Amino acid sequence: YHATEVLRVSLDENLQMIGESVEFLAGHAKVIYDAEHFFDGYKDDPDHALATLAAAKEGGADWLVLCDTNGGTMPHEVAEITEVVMKAFGIPVGIHTHDDCGLGVANALASIRAGATQVQGTVNGYGERTGNCNLTSVIPNLQLKMGIEVVPDISQLRDLSMFVDDLANCAHNVRAPYVGATAFAHKGGMHVNAVQKVAHSFEHIRPGTVGNHQRILVSELSGQSNVLMKAEELGISLEKGGSEAKAILQRLKDLEQEGYEFEAAEASFELLIRQQLSTYQPFFDLHEYHCTFRHDGDRKYETCAATVRLSVNGNMEYTVAEGDGPVNALDAALRKALKPFYPSVEEMELEDYKVRIIDSHMGTAAKTRVLILSSDGHDRWGTVGVSYNIIQASWAALVDSIEYFLMRREAGKA
Numbered sequence: 297y298h299a300t301e302v303l304r305v306s307l308d309e310n311l312q313m314i315g316e317s318v319e320f321l322a323g324h325a326k327v328i329y330d331a332e333h334f335f336d337g338y339k340d341d342p343d344h345a346l347a348t349l350a351a352a353k354e355g356g357a358d359w360l361v362l363c364d365t366n367g368g369t370m371p372h373e374v375a376e377i378t379e380v381v382m383k384a385f386g387i388p389v390g391i392h393t394h395d396d397c398g399l400g401v402a403n404a405l406a407s408i409r410a411g412a413t414q415v416q417g418t419v420n421g422y423g424e425r426t427g428n429c430n431l432t433s434v435i436p437n438l439q440l441k442m443g444i445e446v447v448p449d450i451s452q453l454r455d456l457s458m459f460v461d462d463l464a465n466c467a468h469n470v471r472a473p474y475v476g477a478t479a480f481a482h483k484g485g486m487h488v489n490a491v492q493k494v495a496h497s498f499e500h501i502r503p504g505t506v507g508n509h510q511r512i513l514v515s516e517l518s519g520q521s522n523v524l525m526k527a528e529e530l531g532i533s534l535e536k537g538g539s540e541a542k543a544i545l546q547r548l549k550d551l552e553q554e555g556y557e558f559e560a561a562e563a564s565f566e567l568l569i570r571q572q573l574s575t576y577q578p579f580f581d582l583h584e585y586h587c588t589f590r591h592d593g594d595r596k597y598e599t600c601a602a603t604v605r606l607s608v609n610g611n612m613e614y615t616v617a618e619g620d621g622p623v624n625a626l627d628a629a630l631r632k633a634l635k636p637f638y639p640s641v642e643e644m645e646l647e648d649y650k651v652r653i654i655d656s657h658m659g660t661a662a663k664t665r666v667l668i669l670s671s672d673g674h675d676r677w678g679t680v681g682v683s684y685n686i687i688q689a690s691w692a693a694l695v696d697s698i699e700y701f702l703m704r705r706e707a708g709k710a
Contacts, residue, residue: 318351378406395426580608582604623690
């Protein structure tokens with residue numbers, strides 16, 4: 297029906313157009329013939345669907361690529377139909393899938409098992425509607441699970457994924473298989489303890505194989521194993537059962553009782569650990585901050601200003617700055633105060649700001665959790681703040697973000 301109802305041509309005319317088009321192109325270059333809507337067409341009229349491939353082959357096509365254009369075909373159907381095509385034609389076959397049913401990767405793998413030797417897809421699955429076949433999943437599945445060599449250095453896979461996200465100016469999918477930030481993350485105390493003993497007990501591959509790394513998350517499920525492994529990851533040696541480890545774990549549980557969550561705020565958790573150690577020295581001391589918001593009765597103009605008073609090594613600094621809102625104004629005032637001492641604060645920026653109401657039944661008296669994502673152009677880090685006052689929660693997350701940046705910069709890590 298795609299030929300007769302969409303293109304408005306007869307079946308014979310459709311075959312003639314395919315043959316003539318491919319023949320013309322074959323006289324100039326190799327031809328990869330993408331059979332649009334092939335699977336839907338095959339299920340509707342198998343004979344004509346195969347006839348279109350025959351016309352393309354006779355015209356000189358080097359490849360026949362079977363397209364699940366609507367993304368609605370099941371893996372077993374893809375495998376069966378690919379086998380039919382493989383037996384009928386003696387040239388290479390490829391597969392082109394979409395993810396409308398969440399089966400883009402599965403369908404590609406099913407076709408490969410049935411004999412296809414080319415996969416069309418996109419990095420991170422970017423594409424129309426719900427996306428195309430995700431190559432950052434297909435490539436490691438083929439190479440690591442099915443033993444089919446695809447790329448010479450698969451350890452660059454995560455870097456490639458991040459690079460394409462940056463080019464597209466899209467947020468990275470933290471839950472993406474293989475390359476996501478949580479793909480090899482562990483938080484349950486028992487799970488972490490098991491991973492510490494035998495990594496593959498809760499990991500299907502070594503994270504570094506695809507350029508990723510193991511992450512130990514801290515949450516309400518955390519035990520000493522989580523804290524110890526996280527500290528070791530940060531280069532901090534803690535004794536199991538020691539007073540420092542117990543103090544950190546207790547502080548963590550106390551904060552989570554208040555509504556804190558550190559799974560998306562690992563920078564705040566690193567600061568929590570370091571601030572519990574006697575060797576930690578803060579980069580600045582905060583004395584007060586104030587934020588005002590003004591508008592006239594007709595709301596013809598609005599202004600938001602923040603003042604910050606802090607000291608660095610005993611040197612007092614008092615600044616005022618304006619912003620588009622209270623958080624923006626506080627951020628500007630804090631950086632302005634710190635810039636004479638730490639000029640590098642101008643290199644970081646806030647990328648995302650999220651507010652979560654913890655106890656919504658309290659109405660306007662509800663406690664809020666603020667998550668801030670920051671970046672210096674190379675790395676990203678998350679911080680968190682919790683308070684009944686949304687400005688106070690935002691301030692806590694903001695201060696952690698800048699403190700973390702300065703700590704990394706001074707340590708030569710940023």
